Amino acid sequence: MPLPTGANSSSDVWAGTITIEANGRTPTCAGIPVGNVVSVTQATASAVSREENPTLGSFLLPEGFRRPHPLAVLREASVVLEAGRCAAAVVAERRQRRATSYVLRQQPRREEPVVLVPGFMAGDSSLRMMSATLRSRGFRTYSSHISANVGCTLAAAAELEARIEAIAIKRDSRVQLVGHSLGGMLSRGLAARRPDLVAGIVTMGSPMLAPGAHHWVLTAAVESLVRLSRAGVPGLMAEECVAGACARQSFDECRQPLPAGVTFTALHSRRDGVVDWRACIDPEARSIEVEASHLGMAVDPRVAAHVEAALLLPAGAGRRTARLGAARRAAAEAAEGSALLA
Structure with missing residues (x-):
């Protein structure tokens, strides 16, 4: 979900906190170099900020964004309907496949x-x-090898990079990424x-512009993980991962310009009850509004269908903003029909 934290590892190498040394050496978090994101003076200021807000760094909630209303989380109950919609689609597709000859039902494999x-x-x-769903459409999908996204983001990014590199070498091809929330x-x-x-890349409900613009339920979950980390439980996010140099570097990395040739589609929903949907609209992305809850994006x-269409975009395709709410979609279809009749 929305916080700049997360990794999967049972190894103690990811446990720990950021170490900032006065001798000028690069600080590290969970064994991962933090880089020249903060100086010792800035780190001290960050520590003061954490005393005021022990959970999240203020830089993770820029001006102009806000947390969802406490009751907004009730919208997430629709995930039951969205999962049911998915189950119905699976049943319908299986029936269709059984009614289709084996030769005709084979989908051509996508290269990437x-x-x-x-x-x-x-x-x-x-x-x-x-x-x-994507496999049934001919895509060759892989898991990230993340079993629980609850640790240091820098550690998670390092592990994900190693996983992607291994797949790229194996398939002799660049990889496309589909990320939900924090995964995006x-x-x-x-x-x-x-x-x-x-x-x-295709992101779904990923608050890249304001990771701190999330519901208070998530804040409570983060506080619990930080307390467990402080108590010595390995593999969980530390305070620096949500309010210090580690969090700042992760936030900065997900706002860097994308090179030409990398497609980027960002899906968001105004019905999102977990994060501020406005934080999911990256100015570099082809932004599309969908009708789903935050959790439901993973199953609806x-x-x-939008993810599939985004994965089929040619390299370097133009990025544009599109609103696909029901009203505008109906208006667009009506206009198209009128043009055909004219």
Whole structure:
């Protein structure tokens, strides 16, 4: 989900906090170099900020964005309907396949592999339905090997990069990334840093412009993870991962310009009850509005259709903003029909 944290590892190498040394050496978080994002003086200021807001750095909630209303999370109950819609689509597709000859039912394989990256506190299983849908359309999908996105973002990004590189070498092709929420932010940063590995990205409900613009329910979850990390539980986010240099670098990475030749489609929903939908509209992306809850984006077949279309965009395709709400979509269809009759 929306926080700049997350990794999957049972190894103690990811446990720990950022170390900032006065001798000028590069600071690290969970064994990952933080880089020249903050100086020792800035780190001290960050520590003061954390005393005022022990959970999130203020820079993660820029002016102009806000947390969803406390009752907005009730919209997420529609995930039950969205999952039901997915199940119905699966049943219908199976019936159609049984009624089609084996030769005709085979979908041509797409060249570029697709890796699905889960959101905060989720794992690869959360995107299993979407993976199956894309496979049925001829895409070669891969999991990210994240079982629970609850650790340091820099560690998660390093592990994801290694996973993507291995797949790219195996398939001799650049990879496309589909990320849900936090997974989209990880994908965005990786695409900017490694365009030699990433051909395109599709984000779903990823608040890249304001990771802190999330519901208070998530804040409580983050606080619990930070407390467990402070108590010595390995593999979980530390305070620096949500309010310090680690969080700042992760936030900066997911806002870097994307090179030419990397496609970028960002899906958002005004019905999102977890993050501020406005934070999901990246100015560099082809932005599309969908009708789904935050959780439902991972399972709704209507969202999967937009993901499929985005994955088929040619390299370097123009990025544009499109609103696909029901009213405007109906108006566009009516206008098209009138033009055909004219």
